[in-house]
Amino acid sequence: MTGQWLTADQQRIWRDWLQVDRLLPARLNQQLQAGPGLSLPEYEVLVQLSEVPGGQLRPVQLGQALDWEQSRLSQQLTRMRRRGLVDRADCAGDGRGTVVVLTQAGRTAIERAAPGHAVTVRRLVFDRLSAEQTEAFGRACAAILQALRESGEPGDPPDGPQGRRTGQPIPADDRQADRTLR
């Protein structure tokens, strides 16, 4: 979980963050499943559609609103369509495109799910933090987010002091260790 180049404090914080990163979404998922029978990704999609008049969006717009990749969105919409939460329709203006339509079942589901979800977020996160802690937590998230975005698209330095800088093929020793990963 940790390398040799983090301080003891940093290691502890890092381990805690890894746990939060895993457990918090899992808990939100459980809560949504238990009552309204929605997954967190389903909830996020439905929120976006329900906020728009007519409950319709082009996949591209939906993807931008969620900051999701096209492929992920498409896969998710296929599953949600199977469940009857959304539907797909041809797009009037553009022959290439489609329109995602919120069904009545989808609208019912999101309207039933929203209050309890917000309550859970407050209970697990914000009710636990003092005003100063909330503020500090927000600043930390914003700072990390900025780092993620800055290091995101550019030359994308693979970074790190170890081997890969040269772009050479991996030495024979490694061959066995890195084939099957996507």
Next chain:
Amino acid sequence: MTGQWLTADQQRIWRDWLQVDRLLPARLNQQLQAGPGLSLPEYEVLVQLSEVPGGQLRPVQLGQALDWEQSRLSQQLTRMRRRGLVDRADCAGDGRGTVVVLTQAGRTAIERAAPGHAVTVRRLVFDRLSAEQTEAFGRACAAILQALRESGEPGDPPDGPQGRRTGQPIPADDRQADRTLR
């Protein structure tokens, strides 16, 4: 429009956290893939094994160290075994059990991956935070983690005003629930 469930500040922080929650692990995964050809879950398993003399652990111990469920660990070990990163052996003392063994390929992989991973964690997280911010971030993570653990197993109050199993239409009150939660 701001919902009545989270304040505007809380909504902003929550959206940022959701992004960090998604982007940070993805970036760590990318970095591990690019060089050492490991996934983040693989890395975590290898770290645990490499820290133990002999590079061997019972699955139960490994699961406790990682705080993973048995099933998840077993599935992960099956894939890693296929890749030659670990191996499985019968347990001497207990006929039911097995032992997970770090292979030479696995040791090579983790030793090569660790420095770059630590650098990435520092670069994306800790280099971005002042001492006070780090401290506050750590306290916030710890507090949230505590909330997650406390609300974990017990009666698990489904919490919240939702929870309609009856399939009724929603009460008028709930209609305007906050939709801005990402």
Next chain:
DNA sequence: GAAGATTGAAGGGTCAATCTTA
């Protein structure tokens, strides 16, 4: 029966390839 562990199925996420239309 309980504990250690594995497996099958299903939802979720990502990458690469593909198809159609602008």
Next chain:
DNA sequence: TAAGATTGACCCTTCAATCTTC
């Protein structure tokens, strides 16, 4: 060619069922 969108393959995670051994 580029943009909108989908699909197939594979990895990750969880749940329920199962199998063996204590």
